[in-house]
Amino acid sequence: MSTATLDKPGSGSQQDASPYITVVFRIRRFNPEVSDEATWQDFQVEIDPKERVLDGLHKIKWDLDGSLTFRRSCAHGICGSDAMRINGKNRLACKTLIKDINPHKPITVEPIKGLTVLKDLVVDMDPFFQAYRDVMPFLITKGNEPTRERLQSAEDRERFDDTTKCILCAACTSSCPVFWNDGQYFGPAAIVNAHRFIFDSRDEAGEQRLEILNDKDGVWRCRTTFNCTDACPRGIEVTKAIQEVKRALITRRF
Amino acid sequence: MKIHKYDTVIVGAGGAGMRAAIEATKRSRTAVLTKLYPTRSHTGAAQGGMAAALANVEEDNWEWHTFDTVKGGDYLVDQDAAEILAKEAIDAVLDLEKMGLPFNRTKDGTIDQRRFGGHSRNHGEAPVRRSCYAADRTGHMILQTLYQNCVKEGVEFFNEFYVLDQLITEVDGVKKSAGVVAYELATGEIHVFQAKSVIYASGGTGKFFKVTSNAHTLTGDGQAACFRRGLPLEDMEFFQFHPTGIWRMGILLTEGARGEGGILRNKDGERFMEKYAPVMKDLASRDVVSRSIYTEIREGRGCGPEGDHVYLDLTHLPPEQLDAKLPDITEFARTYLGIEPYTDPIPIQPTAHYAMGGIPTNVQGEVLADNDTVVPGLYAAGEVACVSVHGANRLGTNSLLDINVFGRRAGIAAAEYAQKADYVELPENPAEFVAQQVEQLRNSTGSERVAELRRELQETMDANVMVFRTEQTIKTAVEKIAELRERYKNVSVQDKGKRFNTDLLEAIELGNLLDLAEVMAVSALARKESRGGHYREDYPNRDDVNFMRHTMAYREVDSDGKDSIRLDYKPVVQTRYQPMERKY
Numbered sequence: 001m002s003t004a005t006l007d008k009p010g011s012g013s014q015q016d017a018s019p020y021i022t023v024v025f026r027i028r029r030f031n032p033e034v035s036d037e038a039t040w041q042d043f044q045v046e047i048d049p050k051e052r053v054l055d056g057l058h059k060i061k062w063d064l065d066g067s068l069t070f071r072r073s074c075a076h077g078i079c080g081s082d083a084m085r086i087n088g089k090n091r092l093a094c095k096t097l098i099k100d101i102n103p104h105k106p107i108t109v110e111p112i113k114g115l116t117v118l119k120d121l122v123v124d125m126d127p128f129f130q131a132y133r134d135v136m137p138f139l140i141t142k143g144n145e146p147t148r149e150r151l152q153s154a155e156d157r158e159r160f161d162d163t164t165k166c167i168l169c170a171a172c173t174s175s176c177p178v179f180w181n182d183g184q185y186f187g188p189a190a191i192v193n194a195h196r197f198i199f200d201s202r203d204e205a206g207e208q209r210l211e212i213l214n215d216k217d218g219v220w221r222c223r224t225t226f227n228c229t230d231a232c233p234r235g236i237e238v239t240k241a242i243q244e245v246k247r248a249l250i251t252r253r254f
Numbered sequence: 255m256k257i258h259k260y261d262t263v264i265v266g267a268g269g270a271g272m273r274a275a276i277e278a279t280k281r282s283r284t285a286v287l288t289k290l291y292p293t294r295s296h297t298g299a300a301q302g303g304m305a306a307a308l309a310n311v312e313e314d315n316w317e318w319h320t321f322d323t324v325k326g327g328d329y330l331v332d333q334d335a336a337e338i339l340a341k342e343a344i345d346a347v348l349d350l351e352k353m354g355l356p357f358n359r360t361k362d363g364t365i366d367q368r369r370f371g372g373h374s375r376n377h378g379e380a381p382v383r384r385s386c387y388a389a390d391r392t393g394h395m396i397l398q399t400l401y402q403n404c405v406k407e408g409v410e411f412f413n414e415f416y417v418l419d420q421l422i423t424e425v426d427g428v429k430k431s432a433g434v435v436a437y438e439l440a441t442g443e444i445h446v447f448q449a450k451s452v453i454y455a456s457g458g459t460g461k462f463f464k465v466t467s468n469a470h471t472l473t474g475d476g477q478a479a480c481f482r483r484g485l486p487l488e489d490m491e492f493f494q495f496h497p498t499g500i501w502r503m504g505i506l507l508t509e510g511a512r513g514e515g516g517i518l519r520n521k522d523g524e525r526f527m528e529k530y531a532p533v534m535k536d537l538a539s540r541d542v543v544s545r546s547i548y549t550e551i552r553e554g555r556g557c558g559p560e561g562d563h564v565y566l567d568l569t570h571l572p573p574e575q576l577d578a579k580l581p582d583i584t585e586f587a588r589t590y591l592g593i594e595p596y597t598d599p600i601p602i603q604p605t606a607h608y609a610m611g612g613i614p615t616n617v618q619g620e621v622l623a624d625n626d627t628v629v630p631g632l633y634a635a636g637e638v639a640c641v642s643v644h645g646a647n648r649l650g651t652n653s654l655l656d657i658n659v660f661g662r663r664a665g666i667a668a669a670e671y672a673q674k675a676d677y678v679e680l681p682e683n684p685a686e687f688v689a690q691q692v693e694q695l696r697n698s699t700g701s702e703r704v705a706e707l708r709r710e711l712q713e714t715m716d717a718n719v720m721v722f723r724t725e726q727t728i729k730t731a732v733e734k735i736a737e738l739r740e741r742y743k744n745v746s747v748q749d750k751g752k753r754f755n756t757d758l759l760e761a762i763e764l765g766n767l768l769d770l771a772e773v774m775a776v777s778a779l780a781r782k783e784s785r786g787g788h789y790r791e792d793y794p795n796r797d798d799v800n801f802m803r804h805t806m807a808y809r810e811v812d813s814d815g816k817d818s819i820r821l822d823y824k825p826v827v828q829t830r831y832q833p834m835e836r837k838y
Contacts (some may be wrong), residue, residue: 031751031753032753033752034751050592061705061756061757062704062705066747066748067751069749069754069755069756069757071290071294072470073290073469073471074294074296074298074469075505076299076503076586077586077589078582079290079293079296079298080293081290081291095589097590118754132405136406137402137405138353138403138405138406139352139353139402145352148348149352149357150352151363151364153359154363157358160356161356164356167298167394202354203354
């Protein structure tokens with residue numbers, strides 16, 4: 001025994017009531033190799049309510065049905081792989097605890113909407129990343145580079161802090177009714193990433209990005225439903241960022 | 255089967271892979287094969303910062319940084335490589351800033367810097383502010399910035415392409431890289447990529463432990479592919495246990511928390527690191543702090559009803575400071591533990607974090623076939639590689655640095671090699687190994703389950719080759735791993751389909767983890783000394799006479815097809831620093 005975590009004798013936890021409860025996961029299944037139709041399937045899982053929805057999905061995949069398919073990686077809300085629709089709301093499965101979503105009723109899990117479902121909870125992310133690439137999501141500057149770093153005041157750095165937090169999970173974009181109805185709309189995530197550069201004092205291509213977003217499929221399609229802000233697992237004020245881009249388009253000040 | 259031809263192929267799209275891709279794409283026709291979408295890499299989980307002696311806030315220089323790196327690595331560091339790391343750190347940070355990385359700023363508008371474990375002024379006098387950071391999401395910002403610049407440069411990505419085999423062809427008695435074989439997750443199709451140069455940047459192996467900060471996908475795929483083809487793995491016994499993982503979950507809480515003034519406390523509220531490291535205290539190097547935590551726990555001063563953790567105390571820090579400098583980790587504590595770090599200490603325990611060992615390379619990122627022979631056309635950078643800049647224990651903030659410095663170097667070197675080299679002929683039936691592996695797993699009707707074998711592996715690794723090791727515990731692990739490898743032959747998957755068969759991929763990943771766990775345990779058994787992250791209770795002292803050398807593990811296959819591990823050793827490169835006793 002090399003570590004003390006496992007060999008503490010006389011632990012009281014044996015007598016404690018089991019933390020485990022039985023939870024039903026109602027999962028939207030789709031496997032085009034088997035059927036063209038998506039169906040709901042229920043799984044019963046013994047789980048500690050302090051665990052994550054992702055833990056529940058793993059229990060199903062590892063112990064009940066290996067064919068259940070979803071993306072995941074870091075399991076703590078940083079990599080953006082496991083955005084899904086849980087009880088009708090877009091969330092990260094790894095950042096949603098069972099206890100916080102009423103485990104006494106079946107927990108529904110579906111793929112995020114507006115992107116083509118490829119299998120079970122896996123959707124085609126390519127259109128999402130294409131919209132991201134379309135806003136030129138990289139720093140553009142003119143003239144010669146300085147030898148040292150570019151200077152930026154702490155206030156100027158703070159100006160775009162909120163939108164630097166984006167992990168490109170698509171929870172916002174796939175919660176947007178405009179995006180559902182019309183795949184042409186850039187969607188909130190792409191606008192968030194444009195905002196991140198438009199309001200970066202070092203960047204010199206704000207006008208170009210604003211023109212891209214002035215397009216008929218750009219920011220003006222936003223209907224301010226705040227779904228995106230509610231969906232963002234990083235707490236980014238997405239709708240506010242979109243409004244700031246709209247205002248910048250009108251005033252040409254940013 | 256499809257065959258593709260590229261000048262340079264990069265395996266992995268984390269920090270090292272994308273830093274390499276930015277350079278390689280400018281110089282050669284490059285493809286990046288990645289098992290995840292690019293911004294999903296675990297580089298994004300790195301928090302605290304990237305070390306560079308910018309001296310923006312206090313006196314510092316790269317020579318002090320070199321010394322700290324060598325000392326932090328318990329003198330197993332190759333000092334020529336550490337000098338490059340520390341020297342090129344300054345441009346690496348400035349390059350990222352010019353690419354757009356939003357670093358935190360000083361009052362003067364320059365890049366702000368903070369303290370971090372093991373980084374000191376003037377050879378250990380006192381902590382120094384060397385870590386360049388962006389709140390506690392520096393890795394996220396690096397990953398996003400590198401991806402942004404990949405978009406800018408038009409880097410070609412093959413997303414969810416899983417590299418399963420390294421192709422090597424012998425030309426005039428020299429083993430050369432011919433390309434790689436990949437499995438396309440979306441379709442189940444096998445792709446052969448013929449390439450003049452290949453760079454592995456596929457990350458670490460942390461998933462063979464149970465309590466780990468690592469992502470589910472960190473399964474040592476690159477190391478395993480090279481090892482299977484007869485290439486050595488260096489220093490695999492050295493694994494870093496980060497002191498502050500969230501209790502039981504292993505989620506990383508940055509050392510930057512202690513850099514900002516956070517304190518480790520035992521159940522009596524005592525600041526116990528004062529006993530173990532009088533000068534650097536909570537900011538001693540990670541191996542030292544992790545051992546100290548477990549010593550407290552073993553001696554009955556752990557917290558909680560089971561006494562199995564200690565506290566990271568941030569309650570004396572102003573809430574504004576936590577909000578500004580440590581927003582993500584305080585949110586983790588709230589989300590996963592239901593704890594408010596403004597007012598309550600956070601339960602933590604050491605968590606398996608980083609592989610110091612890996613595919614041996616020289617400072618150009620060229621992979622070595624033995625102690626000094628380069629494999630032409632094959633490169634590695636980042637956690638998958640062992641240069642060795644981390645030796646027996648990596649300093650915090652040196653990994654984000656490593657991926658940038660050596661990712662860049664490997665990208666340039668591999669592309670320049672491709673400009674001059676010709677394609678190496680592919681072996682006959684290049685996809686044969688992968689096709690067989692995939693078909694066998696898909697068709698197997700065996701009774702063993704992937705999840706069960708993985709659980710048993712992780713439990714034995716946590717119990718036997720973690721912070722404290724003895725001959726007996728390591729032997730227990732070696733035997734258990736051998737049993738699991740045997741049972742693995744009888745493993746089957748439930749998903750028999752071709753599209754997005756992640757069941758099948760988890761089985762393949764488990765195979766990789768088992769191979770690498772064995773290398774780690776066998777290497778650890780032979781190293782009868784304590785150094786950095788490798789601590790042997792039966793040999794508690796460092797032994798420079800017998801073990802100031804890198805372990806080189808090779809896979810040998812006998813005439814019956816049975817494999818075993820052969821160990822050899824490689825000298826450590828020493829330039830200016832003679833080994834000294836390591837005190838913090």
